[in-house]
Every structure is written in structure tokens, then in C-alpha cells.
Amino acid sequence: MADRTDWPGEALVVAAQAGDLDSLTALVAGAHPNVRRFAHSLCASREDAEDAAQEALIILYRRIGMLRASGALASWMFRIVRNECLRRARLVPRERAPLPDTAVMSAEDEVLRRLEAGRVAEAIAALPADQRRVLIMRDVQGHSGRTAAEALGLSTAAMKSRLHRARAALQHTLGDTRAHH
Numbered sequence: 001m002a003d004r005t006d007w008p009g010e011a012l013v014v015a016a017q018a019g020d021l022d023s024l025t026a027l028v029a030g031a032h033p034n035v036r037r038f039a040h041s042l043c044a045s046r047e048d049a050e051d052a053a054q055e056a057l058i059i060l061y062r063r064i065g066m067l068r069a070s071g072a073l074a075s076w077m078f079r080i081v082r083n084e085c086l087r088r089a090r091l092v093p094r095e096r097a098p099l100p101d102t103a104v105m106s107a108e109d110e111v112l113r114r115l116e117a118g119r120v121a122e123a124i125a126a127l128p129a130d131q132r133r134v135l136i137m138r139d140v141q142g143h144s145g146r147t148a149a150e151a152l153g154l155s156t157a158a159m160k161s162r163l164h165r166a167r168a169a170l171q172h173t174l175g176d177t178r179a180h181h
Helices: 010-017 021-042 046-066 070-095 101-125 129-140 145-152 156-179
Strands: none
Touching: 010 021, 010 046, 010 070, 021 046, 021 070, 021 101, 046 070, 070 101, 101 129, 101 156, 129 145, 129 156, 145 156
């Protein structure tokens, strides 16, 4: 299936960390669609998203050795993209003309909406891989239940069960997060 819903495998990450150039190149290429998706969901503009994704991939290329656990690639890249989007958001007021008060409120609302999207994406990244794949295919990419089940090699019942567990875990995590804010 051309539309990958998972991150590059652990063996590729380990090889890249060890300095294998072919593995590092494959890792960056394999992470690119996911990094772009994160960036487009978190950044304020398409231009910022493309720049943040590019910067995150450069950091991945240069600093893969800093990744402590080979299975933590998705959450590590999410944090890099989030930080880059936030950094770019802080530059906006200096680069653009002042906005009227009503527009400023809208901009604040947009930042809050994106921060909430960031919490959701972070909670999704923290799910077990099997639950994350089902949730992304069904709720993020909008595939039908049958398509998701077939792509993941599951029965429809197994797919529904994983999706239910993933949604429940996400709801629990986001409920806890909202209670602390």
C-alpha cells in the first residue's frame, strides 16, 4: 500500500543511529510524509508548515544519534515540529502589520485551536502502534472500516476493537490533559 500510516521500522532507525548513510537517507524519506502531516496540523500557514517540516528533517538527519529509544521516533519528531511551529508563530507579529482587535482575537483563537490540535497529535503519537495505525486510517485519513481492516490485515471485528480501544485511550488522555489546563 502506497499510503503508509506507520513510521520507519526500528531496525532502520538503529542502523541510521549507527551511522549507515543509506539507512539514514531511507529513514528521512520514510519519515517525511508523517512529519509534513504533523507540520500542516500544527503550523499557522502552509509556508510555515513546509519550512518546519524541512527543518525537522534536517534535525533528524543531523541528530539521529540523540534519539534515546529507537521506538520513540514519532514522538521525538512531533516535538521538533511543534517547537519549530511555535518558534515561527512567535516571529509573526514582527513580520506583519498590526491587526485590528477583532483580528487579534481571531489569531489568538487560531493559536489555541492549534495548541489543542498539538495535544491531540501528541496523544495519538503515544498510542500503541497497532491502535495508532487503525485510528489514523479511520479518523485522520477517513478510510472506510473495510479498507482499514484489509490494509492492516485484520478482520473487521479486530479492527473495530482496536479502534474502540484507541478512541477510549485518546479520550482518557485528552480528558486528563484538559483537567490540568
